[in-house]
Structures are given as structure tokens and as C-alpha cells.
Amino acid sequence: MTTSHSEEALKALMLLSLDGDEAAYRRLLTALRVLLVGYYSRRMGAATKADMEDLVQETLLALHSRRSTYDRDRPFTAWFFSIARYKLIDHHRGRGGRRLAETELGEEIESDFSEDALTARMDVERLLDGLSPKQQELIRQVKLEGQSVADTASRTGQSESAVKVGIHRALKALGEKLRGGS
Amino acid sequence: MRDTDDIINSLASNLKPVPRNALRGRFLAGVLPALVVSLLLMLTIVGVRVDMAQALMLPVFWIKSAYNALIAIAAFWATYHLARPDGSEGRFFRVLLAIVFAMAVVAGIQLMIAPPETYKHMIFGSSALHCPFLIFGFALPIFTGTNWVLRRSAPTDLRLTGFIAGIAAGAAGAWVYSWFCTENGMPFVLIWYSVGILLVGGLGALTGPRLLRW
Numbered sequence: 001m002t003t004s005h006s007e008e009a010l011k012a013l014m015l016l017s018l019d020g021d022e023a024a025y026r027r028l029l030t031a032l033r034v035l036l037v038g039y040y041s042r043r044m045g046a047a048t049k050a051d052m053e054d055l056v057q058e059t060l061l062a063l064h065s066r067r068s069t070y071d072r073d074r075p076f077t078a079w080f081f082s083i084a085r086y087k088l089i090d091h092h093r094g095r096g097g098r099r100l101a102e103t104e105l106g107e108e109i110e111s112d113f114s115e116d117a118l119t120a121r122m123d124v125e126r127l128l129d130g131l132s133p134k135q136q137e138l139i140r141q142v143k144l145e146g147q148s149v150a151d152t153a154s155r156t157g158q159s160e161s162a163v164k165v166g167i168h169r170a171l172k173a174l175g176e177k178l179r180g181g182s
Numbered sequence: 183m184r185d186t187d188d189i190i191n192s193l194a195s196n197l198k199p200v201p202r203n204a205l206r207g208r209f210l211a212g213v214l215p216a217l218v219v220s221l222l223l224m225l226t227i228v229g230v231r232v233d234m235a236q237a238l239m240l241p242v243f244w245i246k247s248a249y250n251a252l253i254a255i256a257a258f259w260a261t262y263h264l265a266r267p268d269g270s271e272g273r274f275f276r277v278l279l280a281i282v283f284a285m286a287v288v289a290g291i292q293l294m295i296a297p298p299e300t301y302k303h304m305i306f307g308s309s310a311l312h313c314p315f316l317i318f319g320f321a322l323p324i325f326t327g328t329n330w331v332l333r334r335s336a337p338t339d340l341r342l343t344g345f346i347a348g349i350a351a352g353a354a355g356a357w358v359y360s361w362f363c364t365e366n367g368m369p370f371v372l373i374w375y376s377v378g379i380l381l382v383g384g385l386g387a388l389t390g391p392r393l394l395r396w
Contacts, residue, residue, distance in 0.1 A: 020199035029190040057189050062396065064193045066336040068204035069266045082267035086338040090395070 005031055005125050011076035018067065029060060032080060036060070038125075039084050059087045077122065130177050135170035142167055208331050209262055213354075216327025220320050220358045228316075228362045242366045245288060249371060250357035252281050253379065257350030261328065264343040265335035271346055278349075282376065289368035304367030310374050313363065317378030318385075321355025325382060332394050344390020345383050352382030 010031060016024035036056045044052055063083050070079050124144070128136045141152045142163070149167075153160045201207065224230075237243045260274035296304060307313075328347045337343035356375045365371065 017197065018200045020197055022194050022197045025197050026190060026194040029193060033186060033190065053186060057186055060186070060189060060193065062336070066267070066334075066396070068200045068208070069336040071205075071266060072202065074268065078268045079266070082338055083336060086267060086336075 005035060005129075006122055007075055007077050010080070014070065014076045015072060018070070018072070032063070033060065035080075036084055039081070040088065043088060055087060055091050058091075059084055062087060127174055127177060131170055131173060135166060135173070138163060138166045139170050139174075143171075205265060205335065206262070208334065209258075209265075212327045212331035213258065213324065216324045217354060217358070219323040219327075220355060221361075223323065224320055224358050224362055230361050231364045233364065237364075240366065242292075242368060243360075245285075245368065246360050246363075246365075246371045246375075247357060249281065249285050250353050250360055250375065250379075253278065254350055254353035254357055256281065257346050257353055258328075261332070261343065261347045261350050264337050264339065264346060265332055267336040267338045269337075271342065274346060282372070285368065285372050289372045292368045305369045305373065307365040307367055307370045307374075309363065309365060310370065313359075313365075313370075313374045314378035314381055316362075317352065317356045317359045317375065318381050319355070320358045321351045321378075321382045324354045325351035325385070327351075329389075329393055333396070336396060337394055340390040340394045341387050342390075344386035344388070344394060346386070347390075348383040348386020349379055351386070352379035355379075355382065 010028065013024045013028035013031070017028055033056060036059055037052070040052050040055055044055075063080065066083070070076070128139060131139070137156070138152065141147045141155075142149060149160050149163050153163045156163070158166070231237055256274060256277045260271040263269040264271055293301065293304065325348065328351050332343065332347060356379055359378075360375075
């Protein structure tokens with residue numbers, strides 16, 4: 001069973017969790033873990049994998065022990081990403097990268113996590129969910145992160161034309177998904 | 183990877199429900215007893231002002247009381263919101279400015295209708311030097327109670343949260359102190375009470391980043 005990463009779906013799980021529903025909470029944490037891995041891996045360039053996994057775990061523990069600070073009348077993803085962001089900055093601070101965390105990271109994440117940007121991003125993620133992992137990666141690198149076809153080709157070890165064809169097919173699949181309204 | 187699965191499993195089993203107003207309840211549980219402690223300290227150490235019976239009839243006594251109470255309420259309200267990771271101080275600084283401005287107007291009016299030879303007394307009173315420090319002292323139990331709550335919450339701007347929580351504790355401490363203080367000059371309150379409140383705010387801003395980290 002796949003859990004949708006939309007605000008409504010996550011919030012519904014959170015509300016059930018706050019009432020003590022263990023199964024809902026398990027699904028929520030599993031979904032949030034995926035979001036956290038995506039969120040942190042995009043922002044921790046030089047970090048090792050173990051480092052990132054540590055941070056994901058710490059964030060899950062923190063949101064568990066602070067779950068009473070969630071206001072049921074407000075968006076869940078804003079609450080959740082505020083914690084993720086705080087933990088990331090705290091992580092950089094712990095490594096003496098205080099200045100870096102406060103200037104560069106602060107601004108980047110600020111604009112990234114307005115509520116509008118958030119829901120838009122969640123919608124994109126939901127759409128991408130329907131593609132194969134390989135296609136998802138191509139769309140992310142070339143269309144969302146704006147990297148060149150040549151760079152992506154050399155990084156993934158494909159020819160440029162293969163990358164182009166891959167993107168074309170992925171976009172077509174997305175288009176069909178949108179038209180189909182699934 | 184396996185570790186994270188374990189963590190998710192252990193968090194999800196034995197999940198305890200969270201009551202709807204859990205955060206508000208914790209604030210009341212942390213702040214109200216601390217306020218009572220502070221009041222008891224005031225009663226046992228210095229006692230209420232000697233002219234209490236007459237003072238209760240004076241508008242200036244109640245204006246002084248309201249000045250501190252209003253700042254405390256506004257600051258606690260903002261602190262309560264900042265205790266959530268996605269919360270902000272809202273309009274706190276504008277409200278604070280409005281309260282201080284209103285007090286300045288009252289102080290100005292009092293100075294205008296009073297003879298100039300009383301100015302010195304209305305501004306410095308007889309306790310200007312120790313008033314801010316006594317306020318600081320009576321604020322400490324409330325400061326401790328507030329931090330106890332915040333350390334179990336999830337503020338993300340630690341310095342700002344510490345500062346406003348300090349203002350809240352300082353104003354509550356000033357309110358406690360105002361039951362003892364015999365000064366009737368509004369300029370005195372505007373200056374020296376505010377200094378005392380700001381001292382506690384400064385303490386909060388200094389300690390916040392370390393004390394409130396989670």
C-alpha cells in the first residue's frame with residue numbers, strides 16, 4: 001500500500017495518530033521518513049549517508065516527543081517541515097557551520113517552504129510517484145533541478161539521446177496521468 | 183536503514199493519545215504555580231505595601247498593575263505561539279509598543295498636572311535603584327516555570343522565544359512586585375519597571391539558544 005504524500009492525506013494520518021491510532025502512526029512515520037530523506041539529501045551535499053540517516057532518525061524522534069505542539073487546526077506539512085528545517089540547522093550548528101546554516105540555508109529554505117511552495121512540491125511528488133524510479137530521477141534532475149542533459153547523461157552513464165528519450169517518455173506519461181485525472 | 187525501521191516500530195507501539203489542548207494545559211501547569219510561588223515570596227519577604235488600604239482607591243495603583251498585567255498577557259500569548267515550530271510572535275511587538283505608548287501618555291499627563299518640584303520624586307521615587315532588581319528577582323520563579331514548559335515544546339527561533347518569554351516572566355514579576363511598591367509616579371513605572379522587565383527579557387535572549395535547544 002502506498003501512502004499519498006499530500007497535505008490532506010498526511011494530516012488525516014496525524015489526526016488519527018494523535019488519537020492513539022498505532023497503524024495510522026506507523027504509516028505516517030514511514031511516509032515522513034521518505035519525505036525527510038528527500039528533503040535532507042537535497043540539502044546536505046557533502047554529507048555521508050550515515051549522517052543523513054542519523055538526522056532522519058533524530059527528526060522522527062523529535063517530532064514524536066513534540067507532537068503535542070501540533071495545532072490540529074493548522075496545516076500538518078508546515079508543522080512537519082518546520083521541525084525538519086530546525087533539525088537541519090541545528091545539525092549544521094553542531095558541526096561549527098553556524099554561519100553557513102544561518103545565512104545560506106536560512107534563505108534558501110525560507111523561500112522553499114512557504115505554504116504555497118510546499119503544497120506545489122507535494123503535488124509534484126505525488127505525480128512523480130506514478131513513474132518508474134529511473135524516470136523520476138531524470139525528471140528531477142533535468143526538469144526540477146535544471147541540470148543540463150549532458151551532465152545528467154554523464155552522471156547516469158547513459159547517452160545524451162537516451163536521456164532525452166527518457167525525459168520525453170516520462171513527460172508523456174505525466175501528461176497522460178494528468179489528463180486521466182488519476 | 184534497519185535502525186530507522188526499528189525506531190518507527192518502537193514509536194508506533196504503545197502510542198499514547200494526545201489531548202486536544204495539551205500544550206495550553208502544560209503552559210497553565212508551568213506558569214500558574216510559578217506565579218503563586220512568586221506571590222508567596224513577595225508576601226513573606228517584603229509584604230504588601232504599607233498603605234494598601236488607601237492604595238486600592240488610587241487609580242495610579244491600578245494603572246501600574248494593568249501596565250504589567252497587559253504586557254505579561256501579551257507576551258505569554260506570543261510565547262505560547264512561539265512554542266510551536268511553525269508559530270510566530272504575531273503582532274506582539276506592535277501590541278507591546280501600544281501598551282508602552284499608552285503608559286507614556288499617562289505619565290505625560292501626570293507630569294503636566296503636577297507641580298515641577300515633584301518631578302524628581304515622580305521619576306526617581308525613593309526606590310529607582312533597587313526596583314528593577316527586585317522585579318528581576320520576583321520574575322525568576324516565573325522565568326523558570328516558563329522555561330520548563332518551553333523545553334518540552336518545539337520553538338524554532340530560540341533567541342526570540344527566550345526574549346519574549348523573558349518579557350512575559352519579567353512583566354509577571356513586575357506585577358507581583360507592584361503589590362509591594364509604594365511609588366505612585368507613572369514616569370517612575372514607565373522607566374524603572376520597564377528596565378526590570380527588559381532585564382529579564384535580556385536574560386531570556388541570552389540563555390534561550392542554549393536552554394531551549396531540543
